Amino acid sequence: MDIFRALKTYYWHDKGFLWGSVAGLAIATALGLAYPLLLKTLIDEMIVPGRYEGVLGLTLTAVGIIVVKAGFQYVHGFSGGRLGNRLAYRLRNACYEKLQQLSFSYYDTARTGDLMSRLTADIEGVRMFIGFGFAQLLNTGLLLVFGFTMMFFIDWPLTLMTLVIVPVLGFVAIRFEQNIHPVFRSIRSAVGRLTVRVQENVTGVRTVKSFAREPFEIRKFVKENVDYRDNHLSLATVWARYFPLIEMIANVSVAALLLAGGWRVIAGTLSLGDLVALSGMLGLIVAPLWTLGFQINGYTQSKASGERLLELLNQPIAVRSHPKALVLDGDRVQGHVRFEDVSFRYANRDDQPSALLGFRVDAPAGSVIGLLGGTGSGKSTAVGLLLRAYDVGEGAITLDGVDIRHIELASLRSQIGIVFQESFLFSTTIKENISYGRPDATQEEIEEAARLAQADGFIRELPLGYDTIVGERGMGLSGGQKQRIAIARALLNKPKILILDDATSALDMETEHEIQTAIRQVMAGRTVLMIAHRISTLRRADEILVLDRGHTTQRGTHDALVRQPGLYRETYRIQYADRPDELDQPLTAAKPSGERRVSG
């Protein structure tokens, strides 16, 4: 029950509906117990003595009970439905909000399909139990108490005899719960894995098909499907073992009552009406006991689901704003960025050396800093740290002299425009994609940003222009077009700091040059951090840093770096093989930038 206690905040607002649902069902059940009493009256006081004048009154009483009982059943259904659905609504919102709050590090290991199944199937499991299952389970308990109390007043020795089944059934039900809970837990995570498979396959379908790996993907799916099926088979086995057992125990008590009760009716120590009432009541009590398995089933299923939801809801948020964090005033931000001996290691990669070591940059407002380096050298890590995707391990990053850990997260990020390596577009219009960061932007502003990003031309050629809907992940557009929309999106915000993480790699040289010129205009007085593999992108930067496995191996302007032996000159040589003029300049020794190659 700890799980449901922990989920209380999501349903306790509606405790009125909870009590309505419980009380509705309990009263309806109690009224149901009146039927055997009516039968007893009919037999003992009317049929046996032959006094039939009360039959009509008795029948009307039965009809009255039926109507009132139906009314209370309605209260149960209405309240349970309201309770469950409101709970599911709140839980869904809370999970979604949590997903928005969770930091980048959570998404490094999270699986989309698994999250999807938590937000759908698991919420459904909890909704069903709290809305209905809980009231039914409680009702079974109440029925036992009410029913046996009434039976006790009719004939206590026979009642005591039948009561023997209760602890036996209770024991079996607990064993059943213990056996079935782990099975349900594995089923839930098997569903999660199955969804992940499908989701990944659909997302990566182009890669799968281009490598002709469909059979491999099918095998992977079949493996998960076998796992899912086997889990269900285990479930069926547990069911098959316990269900007949529960039914058998319940029926033994009915048989015992008929035998002992029938004996006493023949002996004249029990009236026929009492025996009919007792067996009717036992039947009413035993019926929900038979479904106790189903009820426990629902309980354990929703407990497993509740666990998975709480696991998500209780996830620690790695990067968050300090309660007293500084909220930036956009008009007063200069955009002076400093990385002061920053080192960082990814939490999920403890076995690996640091992704960034002793990284130092001083980027006054309006400067352009270029980052060059082989793949995995730490370039994206550096810009991610400025965005506070992760918090630095050692050292500090400052914006206008303030440690960014002391700045309110949203206000920090609102000063930064970033274009990622992979341009993600939402499945909506191009217009909405560009104005994502500033939904209040006018059409003119959107078009202006698109013009600067060299996107206006191709957008206008599309049948619906800015109102064209781009599919999931921007399908239907070329890589370069997607990149240009992503650049327009970043430019529209007129951020004080612009980060371009290999953002122009999919563009041809000419378009890239035009975008660079446009970015220079827009970014006059603002700070740009630019990651690129092309010298043409970087050459105008005020300072270029060359990274290698997290270390800064070279730094300087293009003119200085091209004269130093090292990766920069080497890259230049490869990319400008037809223009070796700059390489003919006399070599200068590598500038002692203070960086030392430290292992690890």
Ligand SMILES: Nc1ncnc2c1ncn2[C@@H]1O[C@H](COP(=O)(O)OP(=O)(O)OP(=O)(O)O)[C@@H](O)[C@H]1O
């Ligand atoms: N989210 C992550 N979780 C764990 N390790 C990561 C993560 N992102 C990057 N790394 C690791 O950190 C190191 C630096 O990666 P980073 O992405 O900063 O390199 P990069 O220079 O931007 O490379 P590329 O040019 O290929 O984008 C690499 O060893 C990489 O495997």
